[in-house]
Amino acid sequence: MHWLLPIHSGGTYEVWGEATRSSNDALFGSSNGVSLLGHVNGFWELSSATYVELGLSGVSGSRGIDSAPLGATAAGDRLFGADLTIDWRPPARGTYQQFTLHSGAMVNRRTYTGAEDVSAWGAFANAEYRFTTRWIAGARYEYTENPDEPDQHAWLAGPTLTWWQSEYVRLRTEYQFYRGPSERFGQLVFQATFAMGPHKHENY
């Protein structure tokens, strides 16, 4: 369900609510119960070129106990997140000049009946700058703790370069430097995306 709140001053505010079957292995394990999701989104235009968007999310559901600690008789997962987007695109130059920052942070609370609860968190930030119609340069950083063993954490960072042949074909390369609990490496990743259909205007 989606509500566009009738608040007409300052910004635009939306609320989403969902009830779905839990089928996410990472979050809910083998559970097939009901999970509930809520999301609140605030959108503010700072100028004709710049906007800020802030979201708060929460999801909750029961978790299968097949991977739970010994002694646990029931388990659940609560995930809370906040996301922030800043976008700058001057209207007259919008087809060839744009800066976008996406970032977010999440906290996961894994609760057990008969065993100790576990908390872990993660965050990411991705910045991109379009400097011609076709070329976009960017950088990405991610950090995460292992939701089962929060003492273990990993991060990944690296630059990205994207070339749009047209709005239907995107070629992208990214150098990833990864550092985890048991290994570290660097790798170069290539991605090709092809789309079909009419013009793509879904991002804002």
Add this chain to the structure above:
Amino acid sequence: MTIRMIAVLGLMAGGPPAGPPPGAAPVRVVATLPVYASIASAIGGSEVAVTSIADAREDAHFVRPKPSFAADIRRADMFITTGLDLELWVPALLDRAGNKNVSEGGVGYVTTYTGMKLLDVPTSTDRAAGDIHIYGNPHVFTDPLNAIIVARNITTGLKKVAPDRAAVWDRGLAAFTDQIYRRLYGDRLVEIVGGDALANLSRSGKLTSFLAQTPYEGKPLTGQLGGWLAAAEPFRGKNIICYHKNWAYFEDRFQVHCADYVEAKPGIPPTPGHVAKLIDMMKTQNIRVMIAADYFGRDKVETVAERAGAKAVMMSLQPGGVPGINTYFDVVDRWVKNLAAAFNE
């Protein structure tokens, strides 16, 4: 008693009321493009409160469908869009707004292209040809006669949304139509021949021969032509280079020809090889003028024109994008004057 009798007579005559009911709120109109907002304002005057989604300076293909626009549409009585596949960001906004009255099929949903003869309708829909528009070229308002059709469609929408003010909308449409005719053909020719007759001749491609062959006071009517068509004389029948297929309807009305495009395929940025061929062609064929909407990179357009020894004419497609260009009439004025000036240099 007298008032009651007049009201009864009015009902018997079946005519529309002379004006809006006292205290009626303005009709809230959201248009996708500033050009449609300008035309709606010209028709409705103070009886409409009009906003547009796209910024006058941006490319209508690539507008960000921001949540704030959805909030505007939720409160709207009427929504105006081209209706072709120019503003493909519209469905996302309408879904998000959840206002059934202005969604497709709703009483307040207006498509401006309805009733127009579309150009560049593809025979096949192959993306290898670039960002082709499957229903035809959607940049319809570059022909002033199409602006009249836009105005008629908006008027029809206003009559559905606020039938109590039908007389206001009809008066606005008549004034806008007359203004287009006078700006396009000049006052004198409109008074001699009539705007509707001239428009019919234009649409059937017979205007030039009609004016040349019809005597008036001992001379061909051609001498009475004024307005934009007279001002367009320096570029009539000339070849130009266009950046994108924005100008197809303008070409048709003003008899100027885009011999080639900087974009080899619509919506696909040009390759160096294509630009080199284009420059050779411009030099060989002595094409001296290149036109582009001003949201394309000025440096890029001017560099190509300079290398070909041509003049780059960059123009705003929408009212509100440039100081002093506030209405549709201002926009067309600027197109014609700037293009004529480039040929006169």
